[in-house]
Amino acid sequence: xxxxxxxxxxxxxxxxxxxxxxxxxxxxxxxxxxxxxxxxxxxxxxxxxxxxxxxxxxxxxxxxxxxxxxxxxxxxxxxxxxxxxxxxxxxxxxxxxxxxxxxxxxxxxxxxxxxxxxxxxxxxxxxxxxxxxxxxxxxxxxxxxxxxxxxxxxxxxxxxxxxxxxxxxxxxxxxxxxxxxxxxxxxxxxxxxxxxxxxx
Numbered sequence: 001x002x003x004x005x006x007x008x009x010x011x012x013x014x015x016x017x018x019x020x021x022x023x024x025x026x027x028x029x030x031x032x033x034x035x036x037x038x039x040x041x042x043x044x045x046x047x048x049x050x051x052x053x054x055x056x057x058x059x060x061x062x063x064x065x066x067x068x069x070x071x072x073x074x075x076x077x078x079x080x081x082x083x084x085x086x087x088x089x090x091x092x093x094x095x096x097x098x099x100x101x102x103x104x105x106x107x108x109x110x111x112x113x114x115x116x117x118x119x120x121x122x123x124x125x126x127x128x129x130x131x132x133x134x135x136x137x138x139x140x141x142x143x144x145x146x147x148x149x150x151x152x153x154x155x156x157x158x159x160x161x162x163x164x165x166x167x168x169x170x171x172x173x174x175x176x177x178x179x180x181x182x183x184x185x186x187x188x189x190x191x192x193x194x195x196x197x198x199x200x
Contacts, residue, residue: 009195027144028105050100053108060111067118106150109142113153121160136182154180
């Protein structure tokens with residue numbers, strides 16, 4: 001895309017293989033192509049994109065950790081490193097970020113979706129609406145990056161309720177249902193735009 005071949009929703013791979021790439025939704029490739037448009041094509045652009053995705057994911061982890069520390073006591077808030085360091089030390093993740101795997105972008109959006117849900121679950125219903133809207137936006141972005149693998153955060157309200165209250169509340173079940181309906185509605189609306197519908 002950065003060199004003018006293919007379009008956002010009809011990516012081009014090679015003349016002989018995947019001239020019309022439909023193997024998975026292309027949002028991750030679209031975002032990376034913006035980096036190439038901005039910085040040209042030196043070798044470090046891909047690494048810069050991967051670093052930005054990594055830092056964005058850690059920022060999402062920080063918001064999740066802040067909500068967890070609200071459940072377990074504020075003393076936990078200074079121990080963010082206890083979540084980040086083991087995650088980085090797992091052999092698979094450094095390899096994935098070095099090789100700029102598509103799952104990195106998927107994780108970024110899923111992490112922010114869960115972070116928004118966790119924040120929403122600690123607020124009143126009215127205050128929670130913008131956070132649920134953010135969760136739906138992040139879920140849709142995750143879906144448009146990798147497909148249905150991204151939909152597991154839909155269960156997050158029930159899991160948060162179970163951990164915080166030792167039971168699954170009606171509100172959390174309603175949030176699960178509402179997030180599912182809202183995400184499905186947004187994705188369906190996007191498919192009505194022909195270039196996106198053809199790729200999904």
